[in-house]
Amino acid sequence: MKTTKRRKPAPEEAERFIAAIRSLGNYLQVTVEAQRGFLYVHADEEPVARLTPLGPDHYGLSFHHHTGRWEPTPFTGDFSHLAGVLVNEFGAYLASSDYPPGATEK
Numbered sequence: 414m415k416t417t418k419r420r421k422p423a424p425e426e427a428e429r430f431i432a433a434i435r436s437l438g439n440y441l442q443v444t445v446e447a448q449r450g451f452l453y454v455h456a457d458e459e460p461v462a463r464l465t466p467l468g469p470d471h472y473g474l475s476f477h478h479h480t481g482r483w484e485p486t487p488f489t490g491d492f493s494h495l496a497g498v499l500v501n502e503f504g505a506y507l508a509s510s511d512y513p514p515g516a517t518e519k
Contacts, residue, residue, distance in 0.1 A: 420466045422450070422451065422452050423447060426492075427452055428445075429492055430452055430464065430495075431443065431444065433492040433493055433495075433496035434454075434496045434499060434507075437496055438500060440500075442507075442508075443455065443456050443461075443507050444458075450465075450466070452464040454499065456509070457509055460477040461477055461499075462474060462475065462476055462477060462506075463475045463477065464495065470491045470492075471489065472489065472490070473485065474486045474489065474498060476503065486498075488502075
């Protein structure tokens, strides 16, 4: 049985994905890094989500569970699609701890 080696995302892909997230709102506290063959999404330095390369410009999305495990989600797609999923489905986890969802600056 032949095994295939998973492609490792490049740092440029992390930059493209963070740009896609930030194009959807004020997410300056969100960072993305390419590490160990994945793209990790952090909010205020806490892991929130992970993208796994599935093919050219196609990724699978996992969510960081409070137990420390990565839970796969049913969401796959390109950066534009997955940025929308993160903002719409997991937006509360992307919010800054300084300003929780619904809080406003004075």
